[in-house]
Structure formats: structure tokens, C-alpha cells
Amino acid sequence: MTGNDSLLTAAGAAEPAEGLRAVRSLRTLADRLEALQVERARRRGWSWQQIADCLGVTRQAVHKKYGKVVP
Amino acid sequence: MFERFTRDARAAVTLAQDEAGALGAERIDADHVLLAAVRTDGAARRALASLGVQPDDVAAAVRAREGLDDEALASIGVDLAAIREQVESTFGPGALDAGPPTSPRTFTPDAKKLLEVALREAVRSRRRSIDTGHLLLAAVRLDETGAHAALGALGLTDDAVRDAVTAAWAAAA
Numbered sequence A: 001m002t003g004n005d006s007l008l009t010a011a012g013a014a015e016p017a018e019g020l021r022a023v024r025s026l027r028t029l030a031d032r033l034e035a036l037q038v039e040r041a042r043r044r045g046w047s048w049q050q051i052a053d054c055l056g057v058t059r060q061a062v063h064k065k066y067g068k069v070v071p
Numbered sequence B: 001m002f003e004r005f006t007r008d009a010r011a012a013v014t015l016a017q018d019e020a021g022a023l024g025a026e027r028i029d030a031d032h033v034l035l036a037a038v039r040t041d042g043a044a045r046r047a048l049a050s051l052g053v054q055p056d057d058v059a060a061a062v063r064a065r066e067g068l069d070d071e072a073l074a075s076i077g078v079d080l081a082a083i084r085e086q087v088e089s090t091f092g093p094g095a096l097d098a099g100p101p102t103s104p105r106t107f108t109p110d111a112k113k114l115l116e117v118a119l120r121e122a123v124r125s126r127r128r129s130i131d132t133g134h135l136l137l138a139a140v141r142l143d144e145t146g147a148h149a150a151l152g153a154l155g156l157t158d159d160a161v162r163d164a165v166t167a168a169w170a171a172a173a
Helices: A003-043 A048-055 A059-066 B007-022 B030-039 B043-050 B055-066 B070-075 B080-091 B109-124 B132-141 B146-153 B158-172
Strands: none
Touching (some): A003 B070, B030 B043, B030 B132, B030 B146, B043 B158, B132 B158
């Protein structure tokens, strides 16, 4: 195997791994931002329905996810 | 299966729930069990200490794996530092570091497997009970789990950890 070949192999292996880690990090980032924003909205008196509308989910879904953590 | 666990291994399994909860995890995963095993006073902690790795180092490795990978995000053009700065100006310092605490009650398949393999390691080492050393050995053996990845991120090789556990047992005997 030449030096170039091994370099290409390494790049091929690294690319999906890095891409997938980026996807995972984006999900984590979105989850954490969602939690922060939902908590803030509730503290400002938003209803679960208003929050759900903004997030594009049902009121039940957002309440089930955050009802226990945020009053 | 827990009847064969020593007191320190039981304490570690209980602590794993707290570790997972503090990290905002929905379920207790293999790396939470590993972290708890190392935080508990026992063979696992002594073995890693002999390799220069402290419980807080393991905690950092576990957090990094579960958290936000700034390099991977940069590869798709997302500047995590800029996001962090913006979010912290609104929500305060450290706002992005972890999700809200949870109280997970179930184990992931990886975590269950780790406990089973720890049991097998105990049989293999001809010990009657499972201690934190066996939990650490199981993490070494299960190379597709987050627990193994966390050890790898600390630069620990499988052989070095195995030898260190054996030495920690010998020293305690």
C-alpha cells in the first residue's frame, strides 16, 4: 500500500465517524437548547399549548417531556 | 444476579443511577456504571490510580463523550464557542453543559451486558463475588460500549487496565 492509499483509507474511515458525531452533537445541542427555552417560556407564563405550537409538536408531547422538570 | 455483588460493586451500581441522572441521561448506560465503579472505593479505583487516572478524569471523558463535540461540529461549520457565548449571555454560565437532571430507572442493553460480563469475569478469576475490578474488566472487554470508548479516550490500553486490576487485587489480598 502506498502512502497515498493509506491516507485515503484513513480519510474514508474518519469522515463518516466525524459526520455522525456532528449529528449526535447537533441533537444534543438542540435538546439542551429546547430544555432551556421551554423552562424560560414557562417562567414567563407561556402555556404548554403556546410552547408546543412554536416547537411544532403537540401540547401533550411537550408536557410529557417537561411537565415534571418545569412547573 | 446482584446477590453475588460485593458491597462496593452494589454501591457502584446504585451510584451509576446518580451519575446518569446528573448527566441528564434517560437510561443508565455502560459508561455511567464504569464511572460509578471508579468513583467507589475499591479495586477499580485503585487500578486506574496506579495508571495515573483519577475518578474525575474518567468523569471528564464520559462527559465529553455524551456532550457536545466541538471538533465534529466545526467540521460542518458550526461554531460551538459562538453558540455557547450567546446561550450563556441569556441563560448564565454553564447553561449548555448538561441537560436538566433526570432520574433514570432502567439500564441500557450495553449496561446490562456489562453487568453480565462482570459476572463472567468473576467466574473466570475464580472469585466468589463481583467487585468493582470486575466491572472495570467488563468495560475493557466490551469494546463497542461507551465505557470502553471512555477508557480509550484516557489513553488506557486494554492490557494495561487488565494488569492493573490484577495488581490491585493482589495488593489487597
